[in-house]
Structures are given as structure tokens and as C-alpha cells.
Amino acid sequence: MNKINMITPLVEMDGDEMTRILWQIIKDKLILPYVNLKTEYYDLGLKMRDKTDDQITIDSANATLEYGVAVKCATITPNEQRLNEYNLKKMWKSPNATIRAILDGTVFRAPIMVKGIKPNVNTWQQPIVIARHAYGDVYKGVEIKVENPGTAKLVISGKDKNKEEVIFEFTSSGIVQATYNTDESIASFAHSCFKYALSEKQDLWFSTKDTISKKYDHNFKDIFQDIYDKFYKNSFESAGIEYFYTLIDDAVARVIRSKGGFIWALKNYDGDVMSDMVATAFGSLAMMTSILVSPKGVFEYEAAHGTVTRHYYRHLEGEETSTNPVATIFAWTGALKKRGELDNIPELISFAQKLEKASIDTIEQGFMTKDLIPLFEGEATALTSNQFIDKIAQNLNNLIEQKN
Numbered sequence: 001m002n003k004i005n006m007i008t009p010l011v012e013m014d015g016d017e018m019t020r021i022l023w024q025i026i027k028d029k030l031i032l033p034y035v036n037l038k039t040e041y042y043d044l045g046l047k048m049r050d051k052t053d054d055q056i057t058i059d060s061a062n063a064t065l066e067y068g069v070a071v072k073c074a075t076i077t078p079n080e081q082r083l084n085e086y087n088l089k090k091m092w093k094s095p096n097a098t099i100r101a102i103l104d105g106t107v108f109r110a111p112i113m114v115k116g117i118k119p120n121v122n123t124w125q126q127p128i129v130i131a132r133h134a135y136g137d138v139y140k141g142v143e144i145k146v147e148n149p150g151t152a153k154l155v156i157s158g159k160d161k162n163k164e165e166v167i168f169e170f171t172s173s174g175i176v177q178a179t180y181n182t183d184e185s186i187a188s189f190a191h192s193c194f195k196y197a198l199s200e201k202q203d204l205w206f207s208t209k210d211t212i213s214k215k216y217d218h219n220f221k222d223i224f225q226d227i228y229d230k231f232y233k234n235s236f237e238s239a240g241i242e243y244f245y246t247l248i249d250d251a252v253a254r255v256i257r258s259k260g261g262f263i264w265a266l267k268n269y270d271g272d273v274m275s276d277m278v279a280t281a282f283g284s285l286a287m288m289t290s291i292l293v294s295p296k297g298v299f300e301y302e303a304a305h306g307t308v309t310r311h312y313y314r315h316l317e318g319e320e321t322s323t324n325p326v327a328t329i330f331a332w333t334g335a336l337k338k339r340g341e342l343d344n345i346p347e348l349i350s351f352a353q354k355l356e357k358a359s360i361d362t363i364e365q366g367f368m369t370k371d372l373i374p375l376f377e378g379e380a381t382a383l384t385s386n387q388f389i390d391k392i393a394q395n396l397n398n399l400i401e402q403k404n
């Protein structure tokens, strides 16, 4: 079989610990035998970030802006304990935060569904992808604990001077909070959501509490609608997909009754809470991918989980671990598919689809890593990561030979 050639390189961001080990195995056994892989390699492992004063992370994000598609391995976000463990020069920022600051994107979390692992909500037949706005609101809120009677006010100075509202006349102790967002950030969130919906050909839902929050949440609703009407309405219509705004209460009720198969955009706090609920209801963090979509039109694919540290320590002691590689495999297939789409390489898209199918088939045949065993209905065999990836490789070979 001829290996598939690529045109534009993928930006490859290597990472840490157990996922770094899986990264290499996935490349060696599932990708390199079939694809003349072209990547711009950036080692975002903590050692290299420390050595380069984190310049490598910035370089990898800039390369993503240049080339358009990146695939990222999970990375350690340093804390006090890592500072000592890796003897770091300083406590470097989260690479994901650095990358997001440069690409200015929105993160979409998408579950990988497999027959035999049923979502807790039994009507869900298709994935529900959560898009969370990750800027401002209560995460940057300012709060005051009021001890005594007094007046709380919102005051805007500057060119808008004299804008002032009384929040509350306190007659006793209480609390007050102010939050903000910017039109620019909301607009870039909206663009990312519309772009991702088009790229996935799925409906987009957006919900806020605009009936109560008539200026704040309403502003989100208006900006989304404006941008939709101006830039995306036609493309949505020709793609046969829908943009749909509804009140968050209504959205929650509809989501639970739905069959899935859409993207749900949410404000920062709503997205934080709802993504944990939806992810848990779909089964496992190890089966969840995460896609950063930038309004600049670039994409970064990764697994939603971390570096699986506890497994890595066991791996260092010589144990063969049973760490689930599926989300990391899907980060690769997502990136390869997108590269294939942008460069018009149908064989690359088809290869990535087969690798996804081979991974899902393997689990559906009853072979999986330990984490999935308690979730699986039916007879299941627990394999090590290596054995599991070998099974996927067999299934992949079969799928590829069938066609040739």
C-alpha cells in the first residue's frame, strides 16, 4: 500500500507523562505506517518549556496561526509540587492558557460515542458538543462583602462619565458583585461557534438568561444574532443547519429531551457547569476530545483529559498500564481530517475516518482499557494500552485492506 502524502504540515505539540508515552505509540503503530506524516514538531514537555523559558509554547501557537491546524498532547500545568519535581526556573503558565491567549479561541468539548457505553440520558444518540465562552463574567468578577448599611453603586468613568446605577441600598450586611465582558470577546466567541458549526455541519444552540439580564445577557444574544445575520446565515442555510437561540432554562429542558447531535454554546459559568454535567452523562473523560477553534480560522485538537500522572508513575516502575488512548487518537484523527479538508486530500480524510472506526469497533468488540470496563454493557476484556492499540491496528488494517 502506498503511504498517503500530506501537503501542509500539522503543528505537532508533544506533551508530558503518560500521554507523551501514548503519543509516540499512536504515531508509531497507527499513523506512520500509513501516512508520510508531515509535522512541525514542538516539544511542549515541561522540561523543554523550562529550558526555553516557555518560548516553545509561544512558537507553537504562532506556528498554528501560520499553518492552520495543530494537534496537542496533554501537558503539565506546573504547581508548587511540579516546581520541585522538575526543578523549574519558575511556575510557567498553563500552555493551554498561553496558546488560547494567542489564538483567541473557544474550546469545544465533544464526547466519543460507542455502542455498549450508554449515556446516562437514554434519549441521547449523538454527541452533544459544549462550547464554553472562556473570558470574563464571574471568573473576573469583583466582589465586596458589605458589613454595614450603605449604598452599592455601579459607576462608569471615562468618556461614558456619569453613567451610574444604584445596585442596592443596604440596611444591613450583605454581598455585592460586579462582572464584565467585552463586545470584542463575545464577538470572537460567536465567530468561533458559527465556524465550528459549519465545519461540523451541526446545528448551533445558544442560550442565556436574557429575560432577566436585559442588558448583560441580552448583549450576548444580540451580538450572536447580528454576526449570524451578517456573516453566516447564507452558509448555514446552504449547509442545511440551523442557528437557534433560546432561554437557558428552555435549553436545559430541550437538551435532556433531545437526541443530541448539536453544538451548545454557553456563557462562561453556564459552560463550566454544563460541560461537567454533559461530560459525566456521556461516560468518561478519557472519551472526550477538546477542540480549540480560533476566530482567526485555525484549529487545535487535543484530548480533554490531562497527562494521567498516576499511571505514569506506575509506568516508570515498569508496569504496563491500561491508559485509554482513544481521546488522543481522536485528537490526531480530528487534526488529520481537518488538514485533509483544507488541502483537499480525500485519502487523508478517509484514513482518519477509518482509524476512528477501528478504535470504536475495537471497543464494541469488547476490547478496551480498564477505565471503560465498568461502563460497558456486555462482555469485556481489559487490555493494556499497548495491547489495545495493537487491536486497533489490526482493525485498521482490515478496514484499509477491505477497500483496496
Ligand code: NAP
Pocket (backbone or CB within 6 Å): 073, 074, 075, 076, 077, 078, 096, 285, 286, 302, 303, 304, 305, 306, 307, 308, 309, 310, 311, 322, 323, 324, 325, 369, 371
Ligand atoms: P488527568 O490526567 O485527566 O487524570 C485524572 C484521573 O482520571 C487519572 O488519574 C485517571 O484515573 C483518570 N483518567 C484520565 N484520563 C485517563 C485515560 N486516558 N485513561 C485512563 N484513565 C484516565 O487529570 P489530573 O490528574 O488532574 O492531572 C494530571 C496532570 O495533567 C496535571 O499536571 C495537569 O496540570 C495536567 N492537565 C493537563 C490538561 C491538558 O493539557 N489539556 C488537562 C487537564 C490536566 P485513575 O488514576 O483512577 O485510573
Ligand code: MG
Pocket (backbone or CB within 6 Å): 272, 273, 276
Ligand atoms: Mg467545571
